[in-house]
Amino acid sequence: MAVRREFADRVSAVVEFRAASYRIGAREILKGLTLSIEAGETLVLLGRSGSGKTTALKMVNGLLYPSAGEVLVDGAPTTAWEPVRLRRHIGYVIQEIGLFPHYTVAQNVAVVPRLENWDAERIRARVDVLLRQVGLDPEQFAGRYPAQLSGGQRQRVGVARALAADPSVLLFDEPFGAVDPVTRLDLQKQFLALRQDLGKTSIFVTHDVREALMLATRIALLCDGALELLATPRQFLDARGDEAQAFLECLAWKADRR
Amino acid sequence: MNTSLASEITQLTLEHLTLVLISMAIAIAAAVPAGILITRRAAWRPWLLGFANVMQTIPSLALFGFLIPVPLIGGIGKRTAIVALVLYALLPIMRNTLVGILGVEAAVRESAVAMGMTGSQLLWRVEMPLAARTILAGIRVATVTTIGTATIAAAIGGGGLGVFIFRGIASVDTTQILAGAVPAACIALAADGALGWVERRWTTG
Numbered sequence: 001m002a003v004r005r006e007f008a009d010r011v012s013a014v015v016e017f018r019a020a021s022y023r024i025g026a027r028e029i030l031k032g033l034t035l036s037i038e039a040g041e042t043l044v045l046l047g048r049s050g051s052g053k054t055t056a057l058k059m060v061n062g063l064l065y066p067s068a069g070e071v072l073v074d075g076a077p078t079t080a081w082e083p084v085r086l087r088r089h090i091g092y093v094i095q096e097i098g099l100f101p102h103y104t105v106a107q108n109v110a111v112v113p114r115l116e117n118w119d120a121e122r123i124r125a126r127v128d129v130l131l132r133q134v135g136l137d138p139e140q141f142a143g144r145y146p147a148q149l150s151g152g153q154r155q156r157v158g159v160a161r162a163l164a165a166d167p168s169v170l171l172f173d174e175p176f177g178a179v180d181p182v183t184r185l186d187l188q189k190q191f192l193a194l195r196q197d198l199g200k201t202s203i204f205v206t207h208d209v210r211e212a213l214m215l216a217t218r219i220a221l222l223c224d225g226a227l228e229l230l231a232t233p234r235q236f237l238d239a240r241g242d243e244a245q246a247f248l249e250c251l252a253w254k255a256d257r258r
Numbered sequence: 259m260n261t262s263l264a265s266e267i268t269q270l271t272l273e274h275l276t277l278v279l280i281s282m283a284i285a286i287a288a289a290v291p292a293g294i295l296i297t298r299r300a301a302w303r304p305w306l307l308g309f310a311n312v313m314q315t316i317p318s319l320a321l322f323g324f325l326i327p328v329p330l331i332g333g334i335g336k337r338t339a340i341v342a343l344v345l346y347a348l349l350p351i352m353r354n355t356l357v358g359i360l361g362v363e364a365a366v367r368e369s370a371v372a373m374g375m376t377g378s379q380l381l382w383r384v385e386m387p388l389a390a391r392t393i394l395a396g397i398r399v400a401t402v403t404t405i406g407t408a409t410i411a412a413a414i415g416g417g418g419l420g421v422f423i424f425r426g427i428a429s430v431d432t433t434q435i436l437a438g439a440v441p442a443a444c445i446a447l448a449a450d451g452a453l454g455w456v457e458r459r460w461t462t463g
Contacts, residue, residue, distance in 0.1 A: 083374075084374045088373065161373075
């Protein structure tokens with residue numbers, strides 16, 4: 001908290017939702033979300049399937065635009081950003097990873113730097129640094145294709161790719177959802193270590209309450225498209241609301257069995 | 259084999275190859291962009307695919323015949339033959355371009371967009387390389403079919419190896435028919451093998 005107060009003077013919200021709604025036809029997927037994410041924090045959007053958390057995330061990098069209200073990135077509404085500029089400024093990691101199968105690991109990581117026309121030497125050096133940061137030996141992995149990697153390794157490459165052009169915000173959409181629990185814990189630890197080193201602002205979508213408690217500086221609990229609760233992990237553990245209780249029960253059940 | 263037959267085989271084979279190459283070049287230049295277009299405009303899909311489909315259902319001899327009275331593109335000769343061969347080759351190339359691009363994983367496309375690729379970067383750096391094998395397979399099918407169909411071009415004065423075949427049928431001369439059919443089959447096999455090799459070179463995706 002002390003750190004946050006130090007920053008508060010100079011840094012306003014990096015991402016800000018202002019009564020942002022999203023509807024498809026008559027269905028309102030997100031209902032007037034108001035929320036601001038400050039520099040350096042990891043805000044976890046927690047919720048069940050269909051709670052609107054992925055929709056909220058996609059509004060940040062302009063994959064979706066609010067049908068009412070607005071989303072501000074670095075003080076400007078996403079609608080005022082040129083979409084390509086906005087997206088190159090934000091890292092994005094998804095569960096299916098979406099590595100390019102025809103590119104090697106190094107080429108995958110280098111996608112955004114190449115789009116930004118960095119020179120070859122700078123790209124090579126950057127790829128080396130990034131692969132080390134996510135715990136992959138460049139000599140061993142740079143030349144491989146995604147099909148030659150394990151699920152956990154692919155996800156690491158996905159994270160390295162998102163970090164490549166040093167974006168100011170990182171978005172994670174259930175990035176560790178498809179890997180086995182042991183690998184998952186590994187990746188979560190890596191995430192915490194990276195946050196320690198890089199201090200990036202992150203928005204992280206998950207339905208796993210344990211993951212939320214482990215990674216979040218704040219948790220935003222979404223239910224049926226509405227913000228139910230905004231709390232630090234410590235506050236979340238004492239939360240009284242039905243939806244929060246429902247998620248906390250997932251933890252309790254595991255504890256009882258022991 | 260006498261020398262005059264041999265030299266005629268060489269000459270008509272070259273003529274045949276020219277017909278096929280020109281037709282395929284035009285067909286690829288038209289059908290690949292058309293295929294890309296209908297990945298972007300779903301509403302145009304039934305129209306363009308429907309047109310190419312109808313063209314293919316017309317029996318080849320009839321299509322050549324239909325074109326003769328058409329002004330500008332019709333008449334007797336090579337030009338009409340090329341128009342007909344192009345119309346025939348459109349469907350497999352257009353359809354495979356569409357299928358190849360739509361076959362790119364949604365997550366791959368979403369990451370490309372989310373990384374800030376423009377529409378043309380998405381197409382040329384991601385979709386086309388990943389669809390290349392499928393598109394090439396379409397071109398291969400179209401090429402082999404065109405080599406066979408091109409023999410019918412002789413019926414409307416288009417030349418090529420069909421000249422032997424029609425002459426052989428008219429004079430009930432098996433040698434003449436074989437002089438047309440065997441080289442045509444050889445070209446088809448060679449083209450199939452060569453394009454198959456290129457296709458296999460695309461090992462990723």
